[in-house]
Amino acid sequence: MLFRVAQASRAALAAMAAWAVGNLLPGEMAQYAYAAALGAFVATGTTLVTIARAATQRAAGLVIGAAMGLLLLPLDVYGLLKIGVIAAVGVLVEGVRALGDGASMVPVAAVLVILFGGVDADGYAIGYVGQFSLGMLVGITINAVVMPPLHVDEARGRKNRAIGELADRLDELAAMLRGVWPPDREDWANWAPELEAWVVDVEDELGEARESRRFNIRTLWRRDRIADDEADGAALRSVVNRAINVIDALSGAAWETPVAVHVDGTDRDAVADAVAAAAAHLRAWAGREDVREVSDASLEAIDRLYARAVEHGEPESGVLAVVFSLRALRARVDRVAQRRA
Known part of the structure; x- marks a missing residue:
């Protein structure tokens, strides 16, 4: 129970810190500070090594998913077909062992870019992926310096x-x-x-x-x-x-x-x-x-x-x-x- 409370405290601290740092970024990047808080939240785990490994894999999955969303967005096909392609690719990348936990982020990022990218899809993709990755970096840092878990x-x-x-x-x-x-x-x-x-x-x-x-x-x-x-x-x-x-x-x-x-x-x-x-x-x-x-x-x-x-x-x-x-x-x-x- 004590371990769970400590982990929850680190997650809360990391999310707040990531939100604060994300809001300090210049230009339109600041409006995606919520993604930094989400990134910090998912950058939790049982050990510092597993946290860093999972964060790296998720960042890679986000980049791949955002790139796929940007490629599909301008195609003049039914949205339903785009979702099907994303789902198929999402299943395929689950077999890529190097991606690990990051495989689940590929379809999420792709769908978000298609649904919310709008006229500034590039800006949305860069902002979301950048802030999410920043949040994971903040989460890793908090877990590394604030009583990191020792089992x-x-x-x-x-x-x-x-x-x-x-x-x-x-x-x-x-x-x-x-x-x-x-x-x-x-x-x-x-x-x-x-x-x-x-x-x-x-x-x-x-x-x-x-x-x-x-x-x-x-x-x-x-x-x-x-x-x-x-x-x-x-x-x-x-x-x-x-x-x-x-x-x-x-x-x-x-x-x-x-x-x-x-x-x-x-x-x-x-x-x-x-x-x-x-x-x-x-x-x-x-x-x-x-x-x-x-x-x-x-x-x-x-x-x-x-x-x-x-x-x-x-x-x-x-x-x-x-x-x-x-x-x-x-x-x-x-x-x-x-x-x-």
């Missing part, structure tokens, strides 16, 4: 929440293992897509955080180690994959899907202990705590589980799949935690 804290918070939520899911698994087997609820066997979506969200947030630091004056006094958070994000993807392996193994033991495996009833408490220990390990990592103690506890729980699996000597044992996945999960968390330390 590191938001990305870090999303990453830590995802790790904590994964720990909660592992605790749920541990509780089910200690209860009636097979468990009454089956939803946990289909958690994989949701967990993978968390990873994508975290990676998107971290990418935006890195972008928000580029050319951002706030980085002069904020030395965020975004590289550490990105390393955590990469580790989270690996950890989630291992957690999904555990889920699949337990689902196979409960309902023989995706692959039928066996988990001896006497081993379920040991599996639950190992899974719960992994959850505690994840929470320590998310809380940026010293993970050595919980890592040792996780190792002990996994070793106890492995000893039971070896004692049974079952080649199709789901316990061995759980052991491998939890060992890999533990090792990945330890590596990234040690790097941060």
Whole structure:
């Protein structure tokens, strides 16, 4: 909410500043100051780089659209046909990746020139496009100097929440293992897509955080180690994959899907202990705590589980799949935690 309020405040300030500057321009240009305010308004975004990129693309789209309008205006054809040509070109330019957001400005500028250009179409096109571009420049400047958005804290918070939520899911698994087997609820066997979506969200947030630091004056006094958070994000993807392996193994033991495996009833408490220990390990990592103690506890729980699996000597044992996945999960968390330390 605070971010949205800050963004709205910058947009308001930019629009007012652009309007004021636009009215100072000489001659007939001043009468198009409203376009400067509109340009400043659209020059908003999540990061300074995305704002500047989108503004450049929109300026290019305006120029192309105005030029098309000027070319179509003197043609002695029905206005309906001109609108059709503009619509067709508007759809075609959407396929030009370099234009990006600017593609939507092409038909808008063309239609405005045809509808409102009148006898001074050249003056209208120059005035509108010039003022709109001026407004976007003012918007970029305001966003660059007035507390420009920096998304590191938001990305870090999303990453830590995802790790904590994964720990909660592992605790749920541990509780089910200690209860009636097979468990009454089956939803946990289909958690994989949701967990993978968390990873994508975290990676998107971290990418935006890195972008928000580029050319951002706030980085002069904020030395965020975004590289550490990105390393955590990469580790989270690996950890989630291992957690999904555990889920699949337990689902196979409960309902023989995706692959039928066996988990001896006497081993379920040991599996639950190992899974719960992994959850505690994840929470320590998310809380940026010293993970050595919980890592040792996780190792002990996994070793106890492995000893039971070896004692049974079952080649199709789901316990061995759980052991491998939890060992890999533990090792990945330890590596990234040690790097941060």
